[in-house]
Amino acid sequence: MRYIVLLLSYLFYSVTVFAQCTSGCCAPGTANFGVLEKGDLLLFSFFKRDYSDKYYSGDKPVAFSYLNNDFSDYSGLSLSYGITDKFTMQASFGYYINKIENFNIPVIGQQQLVGSGFSDMELYAKYNIFHSKNDVLSLTLSGGVKLPTGPYKLGVDNVELTRDVQPGTGAYSGMFTFYAMLKPFKNKKKSIMFNSRTDYNGVNPQGYQYGVTNTNTLSSAFKLYKDISFIAMVRNENKDCDKVNGVGLFSSCSSRVFVTPGVGVYLGHDLNFSIYGDFPVYQYYSGIQLAAKYAFSVAVTKVFELHKKPLPTSPFN
C-alpha cells in the first residue's frame, strides 16, 4: 500500500493563490493518501510556482489592462503520522518565497508589489471509515482547521500591501475531506483515487472572508518504465464569492477544471520524487478576473517507518 502513498501524495492546489478580482484564496495544501499504517511518518516537501497573466469574463478571455501578470513561489512541508492503522494526524506548513504582482496602470504606469512569508498552518485528523476485506475499496473522512499563523497585513513604508501578496489570510478556517481509493483490477496494482475537499473560510479581523471552496480530484498512476510512473489527475474547483464586511464581491466566484499530469520516480528506501504540471482546461469567472495560466511543482515524499515492518519493494513489482 505504501507505494501508492508515495506516488499519489500530491499537491491539493487549493484554489490558487491570488484573491483580489482573481479567484484565488489560500496557500496550496496537500491531499495525500487517506491514512497511513500505524507508526509510519510521511514527509511531503514541495515547491510550487503559479503564474497568471490573462483576464477572463465568464469563460472567455477579455482585453483588460491592469495586472500584467502575477506569480508566486511557494515551498511547503507536510507531516503525517499514522497513530493507528485507521487514524492519521497531519500538519502542513508553508512559506511564500515570493508573491509578486506586476501592474500596468494608467497614470502611474508599471508598478510591482511583492510579499513573502509563512502561510497559514493546517492541521488534519483522518479516519478510515471503511476498508474492504479484498482491498478493493477504502474510504476515509478527514476534518481539519487552518490556523492564521501567517502575516496578513504586511506593509512597506506604512502603506499596507494588497491582499493578494499577503502570505496569510488572518482567518480561521475549517476543512472537510472525503477520500476514496478504488482498486478495480485483480492484481491490485492500479488504483483510482477520488478526493473531495471543502474549505469554509472565516472572517479575518479586517472583515474579509474568502468564499467557500470545493475541490474534487480524480487521480491515478501508471507505470512507464521500471520505477518511473505517470500520474494523471483531473481536478474541478468551485469557489463562492468573497465578502468584504459582509458584502459579496461579485468578481471573485469561479468554477474551473484543471488537468495535472505528473511523473513520479521511486528512488528506493521509501523515497519518491515527483514533478507536476497544472493546466486549466475550463475556467468560468464572475465579472472580470485574472485567470490561472499554469502551475508546476516538484515534490519529494519520504516515509519513515518508525515501527519495524518488512522492507517495502519497488512500486509495481
Next chain:
Amino acid sequence: MKKSVFILFAFIVCLTICSCKKTNNDAVAYGTSKNYSDIASTPPSTGGTFSFTKITLTPNPVKIGIASKLYATATGNNLTYKWTTSHGDLFGNGAAIYYSDSCIGTYTITCVVSDGVHSATITIPITVSN
C-alpha cells in the same frame, strides 16, 4: 537510508536557492522583504498641536483599473502617514499615494497621521465603478 537523507537535503538546498527573488527592472517595486513591517493597529484619535483635517480622492469615484490620487491634509512636525484599505491596491507612501482596484464595489480607505505624540484617524468610503 544515507542516500535518502542526502536526496532530501539536496531538495531543501534547491528550495533555498529558488528563494532568490526575481524583480521587474522596469517597475517600481514595493514591499521587498527587508522593508516589511506589520501595519500597526489604528491608534485612537487625539487632539493637540497638530491637525489632520481630510483625505481627498481624485478622481472620485474611482474608475475600475484607473489610479486615483489620495491626499491626506495634515499639519504638524515629523508627520507619519499609515494607509490601509478594505480592498484594492495602494502605491507610494507619505501624504500623497495612489489607489486603484480592478474590482467593482464599495470599500474604505483609512489614514492614520501621527507626529509621534498625537495621532488622528480618518476613514473614507470609496466606490469603484465602471
